[in-house]
Amino acid sequence: xxxxxxxxxxxxKIRRGEAVVVTAEEIIDIVEEKGLEGAAKEVDVVTTATFGxxxxxxAFLNFGHTKPKMKMxxxxxxxxxxxxxxxxxxTYIGATEVRDGDPLNQNFPGEFRYGxxxxxxxxxxxxDIKLKATAYGTDCYPRRELETWIxxxxxxxxxxxxxxxxxxxxxxxVNSTNKTIYTYMGVLKPRYxxxxxxxAGQLSPLLNDPYYKTIxxxxxxxxxxxxxxxxxxxxxxxPCEVRGENGVPKGGAGTLAVIxxxxxxxxxxxxxxxxxxxxxxxxxxxxxxxxxxxxxxxxYVSVKDEEIIGSVIDYGTGYPKGEPEVIAEVSYAELKSGxxxxxxxxxPTSPLSSYPKARKIATILKExxxxxxFELGKPVQLLPSADSGIEFKGVKIR
Amino acid sequence: xxxxxxxxxxxPSTLIEKPIxxxxxxxxxxxxxxxxxSINPHQEGLMVLELSGEKDDFEAGVEYLKGxxxxxxPLSQDIIWDESKCIxxxxxxxxxxxxALYIERPSMEVHxxxxxxxxxxxxxxACPVRAMVVKFTA
Numbered sequence: 168x169x170x171x172x173x174x175x176x177x178x179x180k181i182r183r184g185e186a187v188v189v190t191a192e193e194i195i196d197i198v199e200e201k202g203l204e205g206a207a208k209e210v211d212v213v214t215t216a217t218f219g220x221x222x223x224x225x226a227f228l229n230f231g232h233t234k235p236k237m238k239m240x241x242x243x244x245x246x247x248x249x250x251x252x253x254x255x256x257x258t259y260i261g262a263t264e265v266r267d268g269d270p271l272n273q274n275f276p277g278e279f280r281y282g283x284x285x286x287x288x289x290x291x292x293x294x295d296i297k298l299k300a301t302a303y304g305t306d307c308y309p310r311r312e313l314e315t316w317i318x319x320x321x322x323x324x325x326x327x328x329x330x331x332x333x334x335x336x337x338x339x340x341v342n343s344t345n346k347t348i349y350t351y352m353g354v355l356k357p358r359y360x361x362x363x364x365x366x367a368g369q370l371s372p373l374l375n376d377p378y379y380k381t382i383x384x385x386x387x388x389x390x391x392x393x394x395x396x397x398x399x400x401x402x403x404x405x406p407c408e409v410r411g412e413n414g415v416p417k418g419g420a421g422t423l424a425v426i427x428x429x430x431x432x433x434x435x436x437x438x439x440x441x442x443x444x445x446x447x448x449x450x451x452x453x454x455x456x457x458x459x460x461x462x463x464x465x466x467y468v469s470v471k472d473e474e475i476i477g478s479v480i481d482y483g484t485g486y487p488k489g490e491p492e493v494i495a496e497v498s499y500a501e502l503k504s505g506x507x508x509x510x511x512x513x514x515p516t517s518p519l520s521s522y523p524k525a526r527k528i529a530t531i532l533k534e535x536x537x538x539x540x541f542e543l544g545k546p547v548q549l550l551p552s553a554d555s556g557i558e559f560k561g562v563k564i565r
Numbered sequence: 566x567x568x569x570x571x572x573x574x575x576x577p578s579t580l581i582e583k584p585i586x587x588x589x590x591x592x593x594x595x596x597x598x599x600x601x602x603s604i605n606p607h608q609e610g611l612m613v614l615e616l617s618g619e620k621d622d623f624e625a626g627v628e629y630l631k632g633x634x635x636x637x638x639p640l641s642q643d644i645i646w647d648e649s650k651c652i653x654x655x656x657x658x659x660x661x662x663x664x665a666l667y668i669e670r671p672s673m674e675v676h677x678x679x680x681x682x683x684x685x686x687x688x689x690x691a692c693p694v695r696a697m698v699v700k701f702t703a
Contacts, residue, residue, distance in 0.1 A: 218652070219654070220654075220693070276690075278690055280695075353656040353691065353693075354656070354660055354691045356659070356660070360659075361659035361660070362659075363656070363659070438652055438694060439694075440693040440694065441693055441694075441695065442693055443690045443691050448693075450652060450654070450693075450694075503670070503673065504670070505668060505670065515658075515659045516659065517654075517655040517656055517657075517658050517659040517660075517668075518654065518655040518668070518673065519654050519655065519656055520654065521652050521653045521654045521655075521673075522653070522673035523653045523672060523673050523674045524652055524653060526673075
């Protein structure tokens with residue numbers, strides 16, 4: 168019979184420092200050389216990773232109480248508004264919130280120099296952050312105003328909680344119109360002048376476990392330089408999208424909600440982003456280990472860029488209208504080559520998702536597991552998969 | 566021996582109306598290619614220029630510019646790539662018209678070749694982490 172392994176067996180090997188761990192890039196050659204069975208016999212864990220802009224990210228913070236006490240109503244961190252609609256001195260700072268007073272797109276295209284993503288990066292870097300809060304005052308929380316400085320070490324709690332990260336595949340963006348457009352896919356030149364894509368392809372976590380057979384609630388991950396966990400499917404998790412014969416979705420499909428202690432993270436792996444004409448965000452580094460429970464998992468992790476298809480969407484017409492039409496399909500091998508041939512044109516490509524950083528995360532995670540510092544988390548519940556019947560809905564305006 | 570170099574020239578407001586480039590052609594036999602030119606609200610001019618000509622003519626032309634009070638510096642120093650900030654996302658690479666910013670394969674790392682940069686500044690605001698910096702000091 169084929170190879171069978173349990174999480175317990177793999178973790179026992181990790182504890183003994185004997186686990187065989189390789190990255191999702193390295194496994195491709197190993198499978199080519201030894202075949203699926205040979206590779207599955209030898210390798211216990213394959214590490215995957217991605218480093219890119221993930222707008223649905225943010226952090227929960229608890230400042231500790233003031234004297235006299237205050238129920239913070241409106242809150243700003245370095246003049247970036249944070250959410251005050253939870254308990255007295257708790258807040259959520261979201262990655263895409265823009266600093267108050269920013270001209271936004273009034274002087275188009277706006278620069279969006281500082282926002283929530285930058286606050287999170289500065290916090291993680293240990294910098295002082297200006298905290299401003301106002302309140303309406305109650306009998307138990309009389310204080311109405313606060314202006315002071317905080318740093319991450321002053322906080323009782325700081326944890327990253329990202330409701331949607333690590334998109335399984337993504338749109339490939341192009342612009343058919345006669346003017347330059349400024350999007351979350353970067354600056355897209357007129358008349359199909361460039362193509363931007365945003366996935367780590369063969370290194371990307373959910374492309375290596377296309378049916379979520381090992382990545383689920385409780386999976387331990389590399390998050391922002393520290394350790395985190397998958398806590399739910401991400402928002403917009405849409406597992407029933409069109410898939411190729413290898414099971415890999417041809418566009419955005421599955422997503423992850425992740426959590427982790429911000430105090431153990433690093434500004435190298437949480438980077439504030441400013442997209443010209445679009446807004447602020449946060450680039451997040453995520454690494455997910457995939458246990459080789461059997462040959463089937465080995466087959467999934469051996470996927471390579473040639474076999475992963477991205478769908479080209481026109482961000483000049485169909486996308487903003489909410490009627491995205493797939494105008495071409497291209498493989499990630501073509502996209503990574505720097506030029507693609509579609510619609511009778513040769514178009515230069517840019518990645519947006521950092522492949523070198525993803526490779527580095529996959530390597531760091533491999534080393535942590537090899538050193539016995541990182542055991543695998545066995546999911547307590549798997550994510551809804553292609554048989555779930557989940558439908559990705561739009562808003563019905565009424 | 567022929568010399569070809571690219572410079573960033575800064576003209577004080579007093580020189581804006583003088584036909585300096587014309588003199589470079591007529592008196593010093595220099596060939597030029599204007600890569601970029603602008604005049605700011607204080608009437609100071611900035612010009613990115615590729616100059617070529619015989620060695621003697623070239624040096625005499627440069628002396629002429631210096632004598633007028635034109636400040637200049639080699640072009641490659643004008644846009645700085647802050648490698649420590651760069652996350653190698655590549656968003657700049659299809660916007661760079663000369664290929665000065667490019668992705669090396671198979672590493673997929675972004676590199677910057679200052680010698681090919683024409684200081685169009687397309688990368689500066691398009692870089693999501695602001696790793697491309699314009700340096701104005703001459």
